[in-house]
Amino acid sequence: MAKQANLYSFPDVQSLAPALRAYVISCQEAGIARHGVFKVAVSGGSLPKTLAAALLSPPSSETDTVKWDKWEIFFADERAVPLEHEDSNYALLKAELLDKLPQEITQPTVHPIDTQYLDDAQELADQYEQVLVRSFASRDSVKLPIFDLLLLGCGPDGHTCSLFPGHDLLRETSAWVAPIEDSPKPPPRRVTLTLPVVTHAVRVAFVATGGGKKEIMKEIFESDSGLPCALVNEGTGERCSWFVDNAAVEGVSYPRRPFSL
Numbered sequence: 256m257a258k259q260a261n262l263y264s265f266p267d268v269q270s271l272a273p274a275l276r277a278y279v280i281s282c283q284e285a286g287i288a289r290h291g292v293f294k295v296a297v298s299g300g301s302l303p304k305t306l307a308a309a310l311l312s313p314p315s316s317e318t319d320t321v322k323w324d325k326w327e328i329f330f331a332d333e334r335a336v337p338l339e340h341e342d343s344n345y346a347l348l349k350a351e352l353l354d355k356l357p358q359e360i361t362q363p364t365v366h367p368i369d370t371q372y373l374d375d376a377q378e379l380a381d382q383y384e385q386v387l388v389r390s391f392a393s394r395d396s397v398k399l400p401i402f403d404l405l406l407l408g409c410g411p412d413g414h415t416c417s418l419f420p421g422h423d424l425l426r427e428t429s430a431w432v433a434p435i436e437d438s439p440k441p442p443p444r445r446v447t448l449t450l451p452v453v454t455h456a457v458r459v460a461f462v463a464t465g466g467g468k469k470e471i472m473k474e475i476f477e478s479d480s481g482l483p484c485a486l487v488n489e490g491t492g493e494r495c496s497w498f499v500d501n502a503a504v505e506g507v508s509y510p511r512r513p514f515s516l
């Protein structure tokens with residue numbers, strides 16, 4: 256039987272953060288060993304705050320080091336708004352994490368969307384896909400980009416990235432980055448990594464916290480819901496790990512694992 260997604264549950268965000276940190280650093284080390292850099296894509300929503308709690312804490316040992324100079328940060332999805340807009344996932348990551356990095360270190364390379372294409376979601380997506388093509392080598396030789404890690408959120412409706420339940424975008428098979436003009440969650444115009452790209456990553460980590468997620472977590476983990484988060488679980492199996500607090504999985508019958516690398 257195919258191995259399934261790992262579910263790691265913690266009493267609260269404070270105890271979740273060190274485990275998430277250890278996991279991200281292990282993915283970072285694997286990426287650097289493979290190709291000298293760490294290619295990671297991040298979501299918006301509640302994720303950047305928890306990620307900052309994990310990554311901005313002081314190291315606990317010599318090997319517990321976030322090598323920011325080796326990080327290439329992409330966006331798993333982005334809203335078609337200016338980079339300083341309150342709805343921008345880039346702005347959120349910047350405020351929660353990037354602006355808090357020590358000034359004296361070599362900063363990570365960050366790949367935001369090109370805002371000159373905000374009025375044309377298809378072009379915005381195509382241009383972001385070209386960013387990936389340049390970073391991951393030419394599309395002729397690479398069928399799909401392989402991120403070292405995707406750090407994803409899970410919406411209360413089971414969406415992840417800007418892949419929404421029942422949306423046609425879930426059937427996309429060829430694009431790496433796709434536009435969406437009718438996101439049920441505002442703002443409506445966005446771009447997103449597609450499901451094949453998400454499930455092709457070396458590792459995928461979801462972070463979901465708070466009691467507001469528990470009903471959708473039941474659907475994702477207990478039934479054949481076809482929800483976007485569940486499709487990622489199916490497509491990635493044991494390469495997928497969920498970092499949740501107990502409130503988010505209260506009443507969910509799915510085996511929790513003790514966290515270990």
Ligand SMILES: O=C1O[C@H](COP(=O)(O)O)[C@@H](O)[C@H](O)[C@H]1O
Pocket residue numbers: 297298299300301302332333334344407408409410411414415416417440
């Ligand atoms: O709209 C979005 O929502 C999801 C989930 O957000 P959360 O606040 O429920 O964690 C997020 O992962 C995505 O990046 C964002 O664009």
